[in-house]
Amino acid sequence: MVSFMTHVGANPGRSAHTLSIESATVMFQCRKALSKLIGQKDFLRTFFTMNATMAINTCLYGLLKEGDVVLTTSLEHNALMRPLRMLEKTRGITLRFIPSDFTCKLDTKAAKALAHGVKLIACVHGNNVTGALMPLDFFATLAREAGAYLLVDASQSAGLIDIDMQRDGIDMLCASAHKGLYAPMGLGFFSLSSRMDVLESFMQGGTGSRSEEEIQPELLPDKYESGTPNMPAIAGLLAALKWRESIGYEAMYAHEIRHRTQLKEALKALDSVVVCNVHEAYATTGVLSWYPKAQSISRVAQTLNNQYGILTRVGLHCSPATHKSIGTLSYGGTIRFSPSFFTTDEDIERVIWAMREIAQ
């Protein structure tokens, strides 16, 4: 990123001078590497956005029309839920929700009954509150049988879990780049299957192509990429994608899960807290939610921050639907630990020590 900003710093695709070509080449290489990672065979069908929210909005607003029916889950982040609710109000789409129990286990029998006649099945992959990984194979089968498109919000799982759009039957894959992909903030993406030529552009503007025309070009990737992209973040993502090649999914996932397991076991030994369990049939990401039985979550989170230097996410995590489903809405949400590949054993030991001390 520093190298890009120091030596390149030009707008890609707006000219053909040396630095503009260098900038465009960084974007081109990043698009190819990212597409390869997610099993997208045609890299021109992967598009950069400001974040996952913009990616999801682009897909929903580009696809849904009056009268369409969408099936989603009762565990969705507001990045998906809010645009769906807005489209329900403004375009008259109908929403159906797959119920979940308090362990994030979906009612698959109900899902099958609800899938009839839907245009789109939209779901999160890794739940951002509990870490529960939703069954993509079930959703793919459900979408295929219903003749529906499948949109997956992989913000919490991209880079951590092996996702292959073709193998997993995903039509629209949306994610942020700053979580499991370890790019800077301010970058997201979506990738489309070959069935998605029906998707209209959500934003229109300058693309550096078909400049004589006042209408948005249909050419990919320009159709969905108007305006200047976040090139420092794209350069960062490219560097991150190269870095992770020598590590791989298995090691990254094992690292997070080992720490999650250590945290979970330590918390379960404490009488003063409740750990949010995920159903045993579901794997998880590294995140772990819990709440104190007798204290406010914000006070405990503040103590962790101020006295121990341990930073947590506290509250509803932009996912009130999840908290409603798992029964933590009335507590104001949960405290979430979010270990990453860069979390060390010493970090985890320190958290466990702090938690035991607070519990005394």
Next chain:
Amino acid sequence: MRGYFLLFTTSSALYAHELLGEIEAYNVSLVPTPREFSSDCGMAVYIEGEAMEMAMHCLDEHRIEYEFKSVS
């Protein structure tokens, strides 16, 4: 023979440049799209070689849209 492959997006120009650059029979370079051929503000691929059939076949095979403008 020499000329310009006019591509319609920056991505397809880079892709075409990469693909054609792998064919030994050609010398290729990325250049500003010549104004006399297009009003696009992006890049074109300038190419020199014996015949353009192989280059066109390559781009067709990868489903890259283009126009070829021969220059003397």
